[in-house]
Every structure is written in structure tokens, then in C-alpha cells.
Amino acid sequence: MRNLSFRAARLLRGVGAGTLAAGLALAAIGSDVPAANAISKVTVTGGYYWADQPPPQPPPVGQPLGNLPNPTVPSGDWAVAARHDESNMETFVHLDLSSLPSPGTASNFVLHLAEDAGSAGTATAAITVAPVHEYYGDDAIARPYNERPTVAPNATKVQGQRSTTGEWTWDVTALVTECLTNGETSCGMAVQPARGTFQANLVGPTAPEDPTGTRHPPYAIGDAASASTGSTTETTSGTTETTTFTDTGSGSSPLPDVTPSLPEVPVAAVPNPINTPIPPAAAPRVAVPVQPASTGGKPNKALPLAFFLAALGMVALLGSFMFALGEAGEPALTRTGTVFRTLDEWLAASGSQSKE
Numbered sequence: 001m002r003n004l005s006f007r008a009a010r011l012l013r014g015v016g017a018g019t020l021a022a023g024l025a026l027a028a029i030g031s032d033v034p035a036a037n038a039i040s041k042v043t044v045t046g047g048y049y050w051a052d053q054p055p056p057q058p059p060p061v062g063q064p065l066g067n068l069p070n071p072t073v074p075s076g077d078w079a080v081a082a083r084h085d086e087s088n089m090e091t092f093v094h095l096d097l098s099s100l101p102s103p104g105t106a107s108n109f110v111l112h113l114a115e116d117a118g119s120a121g122t123a124t125a126a127i128t129v130a131p132v133h134e135y136y137g138d139d140a141i142a143r144p145y146n147e148r149p150t151v152a153p154n155a156t157k158v159q160g161q162r163s164t165t166g167e168w169t170w171d172v173t174a175l176v177t178e179c180l181t182n183g184e185t186s187c188g189m190a191v192q193p194a195r196g197t198f199q200a201n202l203v204g205p206t207a208p209e210d211p212t213g214t215r216h217p218p219y220a221i222g223d224a225a226s227a228s229t230g231s232t233t234e235t236t237s238g239t240t241e242t243t244t245f246t247d248t249g250s251g252s253s254p255l256p257d258v259t260p261s262l263p264e265v266p267v268a269a270v271p272n273p274i275n276t277p278i279p280p281a282a283a284p285r286v287a288v289p290v291q292p293a294s295t296g297g298k299p300n301k302a303l304p305l306a307f308f309l310a311a312l313g314m315v316a317l318l319g320s321f322m323f324a325l326g327e328a329g330e331p332a333l334t335r336t337g338t339v340f341r342t343l344d345e346w347l348a349a350s351g352s353q354s355k356e
Helices: 002-030 173-181 304-324 338-355
Strands: 039-050 078-083 086-096 104-114 126-132 141-144 156-159 167-171 186-195 198-202 219-226
Touching: 039 078, 078 186, 086 198, 104 173, 126 167, 126 173, 156 167, 156 173, 156 186, 173 186, 173 219
Parallel strands: 039 141
Antiparallel strands: 039 086, 039 219, 078 086, 078 198, 086 186, 104 167, 104 219, 126 156, 126 186
16 A cells, blocks of 8 residues: 555655656746737727807907807716818827737727717717827816817828627727837827717717716727737728818807808718617727837736646645655565565564563
């Protein structure tokens, strides 16, 4: 029996030592293998501008009556609206790219905005997103149109898609890649009406999450990698427009006329019918911040398999010791040599004489 225990213990120790060595070797080799691009979810901040808001008077008068409240937009929301193909409300947002590698590239990056109460005519609405590179703040609440950031006349505009539940999405991969390439950690974008008559109230960042998931704060999600990795960047051609909205702050009327008419956006430019439900950009994905390239480290280098093997080896070694050790201590082979036999006979004779 002791021979069996000894052999079993040696076998367990060999298995444990081999497993432990394999785990450590895999950990050492795998530490130099870069992981795949991580999925990142970034926050979105911004504000909106209203064509019917009177512009401030020249100094020193300013705007004594203050900002006119817009009763059609819930507090904390943003808005995009058009009247008879004329822009009436526009939203300008910033995507926080500070957690992404810079310079870097993006792929499959999608901007998500959700409609709120008071939206009207959005089933056939057309809303585009265009890049904005000049500085502007995020605290605009129904501010005048003459305070809007500038959108380049030749800027590439991405056509938005709307689901039947009021979820608006735009593939902003090309826009985010441009910002990462330029080293911009706050990526500015204009959310503007393209045509029609509608008003889309969009949930702002201060709104609570809706348990149904159809009314959520704005966010953008996608993949990003350091430019040095040479990974392929997926871009979107979008819909190119040369339309600009003229500021409506001029003139003596306290409520200036709305901006000039916008050219029709070709129907062929819309990838899917605007009122057709669209699937989400991807399966629900967990946001994992990407380690900035400036740290010089290699993000996501952990190899769970190596550590599991190492742990298994340790457990096997400990198990072999527990199996082998007993009351007599370390197991040993049965003593059958002549020396041990002579000692046993001597000890037995000494014991019998002491008893007499």
C-alpha cells in the first residue's frame, strides 16, 4: 500500500510540475503578443441653437431680456428641427476621445441619440452629422443662430438612420478617425436637419436611463487602435452636401426669418428607408477603455489560459503532498535489506529481555 502511495504521489508531482512550467512558459511568450482592438464607449456632451432666438443687441445693451425659453423642448434635451425644408434648430456635440490612443484610428464607430417627448414628424425626418473643428462650448440652450459654430461648406455629412423606437444612429468612423489623426481629444460634430418639416427632441446627457432602453443619454461606441499598429480603418462615405444655413440674426425684426431653403438630399443617398428599424451597430458590448499609446505599455496583455495552467499546476503539487504525507511522514519503500532485518531482530530480542 505504501508503494502505491509513493508512486501516486510521484505521478501527481510530475503532472503538477509540468502544468506549472507550461503555464509560466505561455505567460512569458504571450506577454509579447498584442491583444485585439478594444471596444470603447465614449461620452457625448453638447447643446442646441434656435433660429427664432433673437440675437443679443450690440454692447453695452447686450440681451437684457435674456434667453427666450423654448417650450417645445424638454429641459436638458437637445433639438434638431426644420420648417418647410428650412433649418430651425441644430445641435452641436463633442465626443470625448481622451481615453482613446492619439494619434490613432477608429473603426465601426457609431453615434447614438434617442428621441424624447415632444418629437413630431420624425418618421420621415432627415438628419445629418458633419465635422466641426473650431472651438465652442457645450452649454448652449436655444441660443441664437449667429452664435453657432462654423461648418465648412464642403464638409462631408453622414446621413442618420432612425429606428421605429426613435433611436438615431450615425456611422461617424471617418469623423472620429480624423480627430484622432489630428490629436483632438474632443471631437466636435454638428447634428443638422437636411430637409422636411419635423422636430426631434434628443435626450441630453443629464437625463436618467429609461428602463425600457429607448430613452438613454447620448453616447458613441466603436473600436480604436494606435496609428502605429497599422490596423485597417473602416470609414463611411456618408452623404456629401454643400448646403449651409445663413445666420438669421440680421435685420430689425425681433424674430428674424428662418434660413433659406435647403436643397433636396437625393433619396439614393439614404442607405435604408428612414423609418425602417435598423439593428444596433453590434451586439451589446461592454465598454473597455483603450490604454493610451503614450504610456508605452501594451494594452490587454493578460492571458487567462497561462494563469489557469499555472494555478492548476500549483493545485496538483499541493494535492500530491497531501496525498503522500500521513502519520508516518514522507512515504518510503518497504525495508527488505539484511541490515534492516538484523536491526529489527536485535530490537525485538532487546525488548523481550527487558520484559523478563
